[in-house]
Amino acid sequence: MFKKIIGAVSVLVLLTTVPSYAATGDPKRIISLSPSATEDLFAIGAGLQVIAVDDLSNYPTSAPITKLSAFTPNVEAIAAYQPDLVVLNANATKAQDIQSALEKLKIKVFVEHAPNTLADAYSEITALGTATGNLSKAQMVISEMKLKISKIIATAKRHKPLYIFHELDNTLYSATSTTFIGHVYADFKLVNIADKAAKADDAGYPQLQSEYIIKTNPQVIFLSDAQDGVTPAAVAKRAGWSGISAVKKHQIVALPKDIPSRWGPRLVDFYQSIATAIGSAN
Amino acid sequence: MLVKKRGKQELRSIWDWRITAVAAFLLVIIGLLGISFGPINLAFDQIFKTILGLPNGLTEQERSVLIDLRLPRVLLAALVGGALATSGAVYQTVFRNPLADPYLLGAASGAGLGATIAITNAHGNLYGLLPVFAFCGAILAVLVGFFISGKFFAEPNSLLLSGIAVGSFATAIQTYLQQRHSASLRPVYSWILGELTAASWRVVAWSSIYIFIALAILFAISKQLDGLALTDEEAYSLGVNPNQIRVIAVIAATLATATAVAASGLIGFVGIVVPHLVRGVSHRVTNRALPTIALVGAGFLVLADLGARTLLSPAELPIGVITAFVGAPFFLVVLRRKRLVNQ
Numbered sequence: 228m229f230k231k232i233i234g235a236v237s238v239l240v241l242l243t244t245v246p247s248y249a250a251t252g253d254p255k256r257i258i259s260l261s262p263s264a265t266e267d268l269f270a271i272g273a274g275l276q277v278i279a280v281d282d283l284s285n286y287p288t289s290a291p292i293t294k295l296s297a298f299t300p301n302v303e304a305i306a307a308y309q310p311d312l313v314v315l316n317a318n319a320t321k322a323q324d325i326q327s328a329l330e331k332l333k334i335k336v337f338v339e340h341a342p343n344t345l346a347d348a349y350s351e352i353t354a355l356g357t358a359t360g361n362l363s364k365a366q367m368v369i370s371e372m373k374l375k376i377s378k379i380i381a382t383a384k385r386h387k388p389l390y391i392f393h394e395l396d397n398t399l400y401s402a403t404s405t406t407f408i409g410h411v412y413a414d415f416k417l418v419n420i421a422d423k424a425a426k427a428d429d430a431g432y433p434q435l436q437s438e439y440i441i442k443t444n445p446q447v448i449f450l451s452d453a454q455d456g457v458t459p460a461a462v463a464k465r466a467g468w469s470g471i472s473a474v475k476k477h478q479i480v481a482l483p484k485d486i487p488s489r490w491g492p493r494l495v496d497f498y499q500s501i502a503t504a505i506g507s508a509n
Numbered sequence: 510m511l512v513k514k515r516g517k518q519e520l521r522s523i524w525d526w527r528i529t530a531v532a533a534f535l536l537v538i539i540g541l542l543g544i545s546f547g548p549i550n551l552a553f554d555q556i557f558k559t560i561l562g563l564p565n566g567l568t569e570q571e572r573s574v575l576i577d578l579r580l581p582r583v584l585l586a587a588l589v590g591g592a593l594a595t596s597g598a599v600y601q602t603v604f605r606n607p608l609a610d611p612y613l614l615g616a617a618s619g620a621g622l623g624a625t626i627a628i629t630n631a632h633g634n635l636y637g638l639l640p641v642f643a644f645c646g647a648i649l650a651v652l653v654g655f656f657i658s659g660k661f662f663a664e665p666n667s668l669l670l671s672g673i674a675v676g677s678f679a680t681a682i683q684t685y686l687q688q689r690h691s692a693s694l695r696p697v698y699s700w701i702l703g704e705l706t707a708a709s710w711r712v713v714a715w716s717s718i719y720i721f722i723a724l725a726i727l728f729a730i731s732k733q734l735d736g737l738a739l740t741d742e743e744a745y746s747l748g749v750n751p752n753q754i755r756v757i758a759v760i761a762a763t764l765a766t767a768t769a770v771a772a773s774g775l776i777g778f779v780g781i782v783v784p785h786l787v788r789g790v791s792h793r794v795t796n797r798a799l800p801t802i803a804l805v806g807a808g809f810l811v812l813a814d815l816g817a818r819t820l821l822s823p824a825e826l827p828i829g830v831i832t833a834f835v836g837a838p839f840f841l842v843v844l845r846r847k848r849l850v851n852q
Contacts, residue, residue, distance in 0.1 A: 424822075424824035428824070433821075438549050439823030441578075442823075466573075466581075470569070
């Protein structure tokens with residue numbers, strides 16, 4: 228009950244907060260070169276401070292999308308916007324060189340590391356809040372996410388183990404429980420069939436064999452490659468897959484576009500997709 | 510009668526067909542191993558019972574694994590291995606260069622560009638056409654090199670150089686596309702490393718048609734290919750038209766290579782290591798060895814694929830890693846032995 232009240236209050240506060248212009252000293256010309264950071268920035272009320280985002284930052288639709296590349300950032304193209312803060316992903320090509328080049332131009336750089344856990348994702352939101360002068364709003368976003376996610380997990384509780392396969396692409400790459408995506412499934416206490424192949428890839432993304440998937444017989448298949456055109460019908464038609472439980476019981480879930488690869492506030496939607504799938508698998 | 514007998518004896522001194530028989534036998538054994546082992550192990554006796562329709566065979570699920578997954582994969586590995594090894598041997602003969610491999614004339618870069626176009630296509634609906642794109646890319650790249658070199662085959666070296674230039678050009682476009690679509694890096698990467706995971710009866714069916722046609726042509730001209738070892742004048746005096754043979758050989762070898770690449774990506778080293786292995790072990794350089802080279806290539810790739818499926822099981826290891834990792838040291842041993850013999 229108490230949690231519900233907090234939830235309701237925080238939603239109300241979120242709805243009524245007037246976009247407050249940042250205090251002096253806070254960055255006013257932000258460039259985000261990370262789709263997840265863009266979602267974070269707009270959710271924590273820093274949207275008006277953002278002047279440009281990279282070509283893959285397609286959410287929210289109000290984000291000022293440009294041709295800037297997050298994958299291969301170009302210092303001159305970034306500097307042309309005269310930003311005072313640049314959010315850069317640590318995995319971008321030559322990220323360290325780009326960072327020092329920007330800092331030489333007196334541009335602040337926020338280096339974002341891909342998170343490994345939900346806690347990492349929350350701390351990025353907090354850090355972005357601190358860096359942009361929106362800390363209190365950032366904390367509200369986090370507490371709201373925490374509340375919703377714990378609720379979703381609680382409603383999707385089950386007693387028997389449920390075997391799942393998370394498909395990254397149609398060559399059967401998957402994600403183990405040590406990855407960020409894997410942690411989300413682990414939160415639901417699902418059995419991730421990719422874990423047996425953990426030793427094949429230190430980063431936690433092994434390529435599974437078709438036969439192994441047939442043998443382990445997953446009960447739900449999650450397609451994060453649905454956005455690349457893979458459909459449940461196509462999966463059901465794969466050679467030898469007709470006997471898999473998820474295929475027989477039509478438990479192949481096409482995950483919404485981009486959601487499983489972003490670690491912003493829309494993570495709640497990812498949890499909800501999984502919960503819905505588990506619910507119908509029961 | 511006497512003439513016929515002598516002809517046989519001569520042929521035996523050129524090529525000993527018992528070596529071919531041993532290679533065929535090894536291929537059968539390796540093929541059986543390939544069918545039997547995997548994440549789901551299938552017992553030999555049960556496989557035979559199932560094939561012969563006897564009771565106590567495989568379960569329904571095991572049957573499906575055997576027929577839908579294992580058999581097409583082992584057959585595809587054999588087809589691709591045979592195609593790459595034979596084309597490698599033919600290219601080495603045509604270009605008189607021991608380092609020639611099936612990807613020399615830009616076939617690999619062309620196929621790579623075709624595959625990347627299919628993968629990075631914005632709508633994602635071209636993925637199913639990847640083999641067609643890769644095949645056309647390989648053929649086109651070789652054709653362009655062919656026409657640019659102008660003099661066709663009078664000078665194999667000019668064809669070789671224009672092939673390399675066309676290849677670099679295709680690679681440049683491919684790299685650009687890849688860079689522009691960073692999300693497709695992994696599929697492109699795993700395609701470049703070569704993979705037999707997409708094996709299915711459909712792939713086996715269409716690739717076997719092209720590969721068998723190409724190999725039949727190459728086997729048929731194997732005698733004339735030996736004439737290319739001579740100078741062109743000497744070859745003419747023996748009744749061999751070297752240019753004609755070179756054109757036929759390169760077209761057929763390119764057809765085989767393009768098909769193999771379209772079906773399985775860029776599997777490296779088979780085309781170099783297998784011909785040298787067979788020639789090194791048999792101490793013969795004749796192209797009568799082509800069928801044997803095809804059989805050994807087939808066996809080599811089936812074995813490599815068995816490794817790809819079992820070493821990191823239940824994960825998959827790119828087969829190109831195994832062919833080079835196992836092939837290169839093996840190749841060096843053969844090379845060293847050959848050098849010692851030559852001294």
